[in-house]
Amino acid sequence: EFLLNLMTFKFATGTILCMILIAIFVPILAKAYQERLNNCSENVAYNQSELRKVVVYKNITPTIYRRPSVLAIFSEGLAKQLGDSAAIKYDKVPEISGSTANHYLSIFSVFDVSLIFKIVISILALLLAYDTISGERERGTLRLIFSGTAARYQVLLGKLLAGLLVLVVDVTIAFILGLVILLCLPMVDLTASDLIDIGLMFLASLVFIATMYNLGLLFSCLARRSAVSLVLGLFVWIIFAVVIPNGSVYLATLIRPIEPEDKVNDQITALEREIGTEFVRELERSGRSFMSGRDDRSDASGGGFGNGYVRSGTEAMIHNELLQYSIRVPIQIRYANKYSEIRNNYLRGLFEQTWLADNLSRISPISLYENIMSALAGTDVAGFRQFIEAVKPYRNDIIEYMRSRTDNFSKTIFFTPCTEEEIQTRPKGDTAAPLELSDLPRFTYEADIIGILRRIAPDFAFLILGNILFFAVAFAAFVGYDVR
Template sequence: MWTLIQREILTNLMTFRFFVAVVACVALVLATTVVLTNDYARRLANYNAAVTKHSQRNFSAKTYSYQSLWLDRAPNPLSIFSQGLDKRAANTLKLARGRVPHLWEDNYFSTDYDNPFRHLLAELDIVAIFQLLLSLLALVFAYDAIAGEREAGTLRLMLANPVSRGTILFSKYVGAMVCLLLPFLLSFLLALLCQMLIGVIQWTVDDYLRIGGIFATSLVYVSTFYLIGLLISSATRHAATSLILSVFVWIVFTLIYPNVSLFMVNRLIKTEEKVEQANRKIEQLWEHFHRERKKQHNPLEGRNPLVHSSGWHGTDAGKNCTYIAPEFEPQIPAVKAYYQSVVTRRIQTAEKTWRERKQVLADTYIRKSNIARNALRFSPAGLYQLTTEAWAGTGLRGVEDFFTHMRHYRQTVLNYFDDKKAFSSRQWFASDRGEVRWDDMPRCSYRRPRAVENATQALPDLLLLVVLNPLLFLATFLIFIKKEM
């Protein structure tokens, strides 16, 4: 078997296609890595600038009601490998009492695209290059593995020796995989080296595990396409026919099926009506809140000339009275009670609207996106894309994790306000007797999920890809036996 493997490796290594594979893979991956790493550096600089600006602004309010928390999402360094939603999802959000943070809120801002036309330029990440190029190379290595030898008559010669058919197939598989591994490994390592030399990204142990996961998935993906090619090669008599069929399969699996399925899902599953219904219901909830609020009397409303204040006059959203005239002092308990009641109701309404929105989002955008992702699973290229997204943490779940964390943080902030009895305190609306000190307020510290969580998300799809391999090998083996009885 070793002799056969050696022969296969040597035959493949000395071909023109191997040379092309190495040059194409290395050149494309290196160029993409340089651009994506520079782009990551720009995004990181934007993020750091935003964090510096917001950390000063977040804790500078003099009253509780005046505080607004701006939080930023750091770019994911693994987006260089698989961009997923990392660049598209909003990366700055404002935490408010009247709003529960989620991915689709209008008030969140994305700072990653300054030029709105940049959306026009397609962006290939490293995984996308592997997805197209490695799968094609695998088929190019496989198309004549059996059909070529059958056509040239060398297969019969080989079978005349005491070598089992399984051994022949297995050695061809191992030989080709070793040759495919070389350009892949070379470009992968050069990409990592290039990133280290640029020096923007500090990889953690978890990141190395994730990169390992992407590497392993890529290998399984290449193997899947090689086995598809081998299957076609063993089923056809001529190498040219095998290649035509392989090209057809490649185009369908990597280009046509993923795009057609997503195009149809996007077109046929309607979400607008349900979202509009939910928006109307949410609007009604807020209208109800405002009606109730107006019924309550704010003892300070309309009397601002007597109080030195800044802020949004006439609302309870944010206020900073720097001086309250002594004649108003008897009314302060009533003002405190007013704010306690209104702010609590605002928070409750926000929770109610979130429950409403959460349900409709699950029924519309998430459902549609999940259907699209399930449809992608019928193609090895789609499976590869989903698995690498899961490893990189740039998929829907990876991005949603940030918003889930922000929802928890919002709750922590509200609990802190509650513990401090902030809503019913004088410092809610006035700093005349001292400003609020924010030293003991819990800070937001978001970290990406551990690599184990990424692995848990990636494993089901990876397993599907892995299972495809023995199945394809078995099918190839059976066809080969039948053809070469």
């Protein structure tokens, strides 16, 4: 059975097509990865250069960038739809950005290596399996097989193992060819962790292809004619590839609708009005007041991250600005968390809707495979959410750093290098020296490997369960199959 499958035209065609697509896709995807990596490196370098220009503490507003994953070549997922950066500001909590709305999913939405497995090799698995039983019956060879001592389970297991071995050859060739091309490209640097993830992707691909082969074997055992089993297999493939992903999103929007974004904007507008009221209340409580007099000021640009700063000003102006910042900034920090809570409630509804759509689509092996590949590549929603959750504590570290250096935002260095003692003596055209920020907290981020394994475990389990279920039903049908 194995040798006969190797000599078929459909195996040769599928293998050649797979190799051609791998040879075309991988260099193109690697070049796109290099462009994203160069952009990330340029942005990080820009951040470092701007930090060296910061003159006042309120201008410490760096942007944290998520390094693009080289494994996006295998599964692009949502890499181009969700934002890969987060701005650090004292008056705003970072949140996931980009196209967070639920769009109808499609197997053809992105081009990556997993697309070859979802289309070419999965269809090849169906083509290898659709006539294993029904085709043998039509040719009359099935009756000859059972004229000997071979048991039905032996015949079915033999055809299963032979078909899977052929598909293992295809999957192995595809992964080895793709890996060789990647290793030959100078811009790609695969770490040990990347190689482990690629190994898991290879394993997931084998389980997925085995599921599709067992599905084709099932239809071959149910139908008496190979043409019928082929039509059934392709029909169910279309359902798994197109109907279920789209239908699950549509059903999720009906079952779990999210609140209108206008309502969220209204809540945020109401909070903005509360800030003004809170400021007046805190000002009265402090017993301080604004100083009357001339509020002349001299502003300067180039204070870091595109922000300016107050170079010098009158005594009244400096006093009033200092009073304004010392009271308003702590309020803005508190209300930033309230803004974030409102936005998180909206995003939580959106993510719950996405979670429901993912669960509904799990009846499709193609969706299960896509979930595993994107999780291992770090291009799924959970991967981006994990990055944002790691940035939030870093924002708190930056705020505490600014608070400690400015005595809870009550020193002039927060907004101007001009101290109250220098008001009369500092020349208006004088430029300030940058701050010493060598002890500024640094952001570090590593993907949670355990979390990734936990995310892919259910999908792996469902794929294995699908294999067992399809083969069990195929065996039950084959036991009573009429070989005449």
